[in-house]
Amino acid sequence: MRGEFNGLQALIIKDCKSTYYVHCFAHRLQLALVAAAKNVTPIHQFFDRLTFIVNIVGSSCKRNDELKNAHADDIAYLIINELETGHGLNQIGTLQRAVDTPWSSHLRSLKGLIKMFSASCTVLLKIMDDGLPSQRADATTVYDEMTSFNLVFILHLMKEIMGITDILCRTLQSKSQDIINAMELVLSTKNLLQQMRDNKWDDLLVKVKSFCELQNIDIPDFNAPYINKRSRGRAHQDNFTIEHHYRIDLFYASIDSQLQEINGRFSDDAM
Template sequence: MAIISRFVDKSRQVKEHFLGMSYITNTCVQSLKDDIDAMFSTRGLSISSLRGQGYDGASNMLGEFNGLKALILRENPHAMYVNCFAHQFQLAIVSVTHRNCMLGDLFNVLAIIVNLVCASCKRVDAFRTSYQANILEKLNIGELTSGRGQFQEMSLECPGDTRWGSYLLTITRFINMVNAIIDVLENILEDGVHLDQKSSAVRQMNAMQEFEFNLRENGWDTLLSRVIEFCVDRHILVPNMEDIVVVKGRPRHVAQQVTYFHRFYVDLYCHAIDSILQELNDHFLETTTELFTCISCLSPRDSFAAFDKNKLLHLAQFYPLDFNSEELLLLRPQLDKFFCL
């Protein structure tokens, strides 16, 4: 178990120190708590001084009643638990892709394409060569502008449930490298030895030529414009949004008949947004969200545009050991003075 402390020093600078690692032979909650107490005591620290704690998503760490978080909160109710935001965001995204069959199909196709393109060193070399040629062509015709650090060598990666940001990275790189991907799939179709790989290349190329596949990679805020532009540039058929579409995978006499607009906007976009909001509410505790909302008011961005005195006063109320009633009364004029400076 690794333990890292974050604190504010005497010069009011936020510091983060690696306290050490402890070899865990027993992962029960009390054993973990005893190891933390031992490491704290050897460094002259105390649980009572904690004002926050954070762990991964393991149940023995953040269990509401019997987890390590709850055990520390019983000893020090001011050690507010803060989610590992990157981990919680990843869990929310993974859950949504599993619940929405259209998004699940998208990432399944992406994984198959990545495995096909990166199955051998020869294909990887062909992929890199094609990507570099596409970049040079766009630079020559003025579609792209060169600059320091741009167009560095990239590779395709499959999305992973435990790799933070991998879903976004996979889609972003796929969009940027789509022409090179098509070139490699065409090479597999023409020069492939195994029939199953050639058949898979044909299926994935056909999938990439569907409007629905490309729509799933863009936000609805663009109102189809970016998707339509992307499809037109690659000669992908764009359906009429008012036409009726029969949902695949069901007999025609029982299948629900809806318009393309309903399928793309309601069944895909709105369902995905609603699922994401529900998952975020499930993964982020109300107290934690409230804490970060209050702390964000201290951001100096745009000349403290987010400054909110009432929220900061509410933040101080979370820590009665640090702000008594008299100090809370004095805090309001102090915040006014801070903002004027």
Template sequence: MKGDIKGLKTLIMQESPSAYYVHCFAHQLQLVLVAVAKENTDCVWFLEQVSLLLNIVGVSCKRHGMLRSAKLESIMKALECGELKTGSGLNQEMGLARPGETRWGSHYRTVCNIISMYPIIRDVLITLGEDTTHKADWIKIHFMVGAFESFDFVFSLHLMFVILGYTNELSECLQRREQDIIHAIQLVGVTKNRMQHLRSEGWNQFLQNVTLFCNKLGVEVPTMEGNYVPFGRSRRFVQNQTNDDHFRREVYIGVIDKISQELDSRFDDVNMELISYMSALNPSNSFASFDAQKVRRLAEFYPKDIFWL
């Protein structure tokens, strides 16, 4: 569509040079997340581990059943101890469905389920790794257990949980058939502000949450002053740095900065302003949103096409 020679955008611009190209907002948001995931090596590594995990657990109905049974047993124990309450809509069954490549909201659900079921998934992986009937998969399973229990995995898991959580509301809003464009534009601004606040104020709270999770589930937490040692990757391709440099500066701040840059680039001020002014011509509810000032400002975008009387 955006091809420089025969793309639809080019053909329209040749007929009407003052036309503006506004990409689908829902697709724009997906491109933001995809761009970040592809350019950060830790994100790439994490998504590969999630894919391997889903392959191991979802390879057969028997393994699905193991995960389901372990989840049920965990819920029953928690109910007996009074750690969970019963009621309509509570304690719903969870699974590890494979996320869709074009639906980043499904990635968020997968991340949420992994966090909620972390000890159950680990127990199932360990059981599979000790079962002699699964020797053919032992290498993959044993590596997955090591990766799953690494601080690298848990850190990236929680970072994806926070970032995808912040963008999930915006993603759902942009995909609604009856879309309130003004509300969507406001959510874009809210998402940008959240990212900036997360960068400037969120590190200590985020690290504390990750540390509490690790301590509760027996995952070793490295000292931030120590040298960073990547899990399952050669140190040859990782620069000599401290854990604080890697996890805080390179991963945490690096991912947030990249998302902020992509949001600013793909949701630029001109497109946002243009769409906002276009909403003044929405015919719903007898043009209830009509605003003469917005229409006047909209006309200024097309000085060669609209003539004032």
């Protein structure tokens, strides 16, 4: 594959001089990080829902236009309320699908949904009012999931995690590799993830709650007992609180899956 003279790399470069070869390790790391994130069941379910949201909201040119118009209205409203303006800021975009191979596409998809959350809800409400019966049913399901605290929490959690690991993934795909810089970046990525695990829970929770208040999404009582609705038969009450569920089962579990994967692939011997 990577042979400079007789490999696939040589054949492709012969026809297209501007291409360059990226070692498969970078590609494998992206796939591994995606798989590691999805090892946490709620995270796997979240990415399935994310795909469904993007498909429903952006399924046609008409809906894309409605999304952009709704987003433009949101920006105009925020500018009146002293939103920062300037060159390159507040551009009208659209939602992006996340693909497992390019890790950065997941990050862009998450950022896009956060940025266009209100506009996406506006489009869904319009579909619920004017769409065909099957479209109204799908839009109602997506809207109910989007306006849940659980989805908003995971949305912000994964955006923070992927914001850290994305830098490493991009560096490993660069045309020219600085090995010393790459090694330091691996260490800094591990440290940033560990610091997030140790110190950033309160910051994340404040950010999520602030977003929910802005979008009029109900915030659960974190001191209340956690009710497991996925148990067989009737839902039962586990012996821990809602805060325990979000902090241990989601926050810690998601970060630990990334740390475990990176530590496994960048062991002392590999470094």
